Amino acid sequence: MDRKKSAQFDKKTEILAVSVPMFAAYGYNKVTIRDIGAAAGMTSAALYYHFQDKQTLYREALKFSFQSKAEITHAILSSQGTPEERLAAFIERYTQLLADDPDFRRVMQRELLDGDEESVGMLSELFQQPFDELAAIVEVLAPATDIHMVIMSIIAMILYHYEVGPLRRLLPGAKPEHEDYRTLATHIKRLIFSMLEKEVPADLPPTTVPTALG
Amino acid sequence: MDRKKSAQFDKKTEILAVSVPMFAAYGYNKVTIRDIGAAAGMTSAALYYHFQDKQTLYREALKFSFQSKAEITHAILSSQGTPEERLAAFIERYTQLLADDPDFRRVMQRELLDGDEESVGMLSELFQQPFDELAAIVEVLAPATDIHMVIMSIIAMILYHYEVGPLRRLLPGAKPEHEDYRTLATHIKRLIFSMLEKEVPADLPPTTVPTALG
DNA sequence: GTCTATAGCCGGATAGAC
């Protein structure tokens, strides 16, 4: 490791990395700067050397968390194959990605509830490109439909399934396999492909899902 | 109006009624008991005559808000007609109900994020019956499918559309008509009925949507 | 770059008068 500042491991980045799961779990208000300091191995006063104030720290944590997700989403959408296969791959892999990352889901949920214009604007910029890539795939498969709404429906079924989990488990017909992301993915693929009047493509070969940058 | 205590207008109920929109808009932490007192026309100290503490007030507000919604949901599902018509009616009317009631959506969203076991348990009890009624309808239409998942998908597409609104509006392909609940309802009906391999029933006669109890 | 100490504020809850 050389002397030059390493974006991966400098103190500031480390603080962001430990604070993301805390904000995800408890929300902005309940996480105190003392908590963050303790988790990063310092006192709250030291945080003010790195960040102007709590709001700034939070916004940088948000960006830190979402930037990588947008890049992973782009990577998922860059897979090879027919449009059918690529759409199926997106549903399968994105479902898995979110199953593996409760923090990401929860931060997103909190932003949709209480995010200010600036934060939400930042998110929209990050997801502009992946959204367009997905739109290009859907357009080939269903030129006559409202592509925007089809995409939102897919995302809704994935994300809301996780959001509603705590309540869903207590409702009639809940089964253990509903916790498995593959059950969810299969269900969504069936629904979407039947609307597109296409066959659901065969399951993916066990390609590695990108789970981190680089 | 007689002397007996009227459940509709006693002071306690009035406090709950004014606090629900506040909790919905800003969340538990950001709403102070001083705020609630002011909105109800009294000081915070007076609230402690009616409620043990802030948590208790919140929980009662939650129940107050959700009980009526569960009853309305039941009313929507009690409509006449073929199973196809009843499912279509549910999608149409529930979409409208949620369009008209941002408080309900937001309180639900907050509970799914941060609700404790007790609150979520209460919600699940309230929605048990409407869920079963919906399941009975779907079962007739699609005996071979995972009914639980089909219902969750419908609810996901309705609720997530509203949740994601602030972000969705900034994404490619967003159009003004996506704000109209009827656009959403039509889209969901098309998707669900194509999966069921049924025709979408004709639009409802302009029946009044129940919007309050009684 | 991190610490200790503390200023300054605000929120929940209670005491006691009316």
Add this chain to the structure above:
DNA sequence: GTCTATCCGGCTATAGAC
């Protein structure tokens, strides 16, 4: 039932030593 006054605790942020 509602008020005024107040206590207590926790939080953000800063000052200043090291």
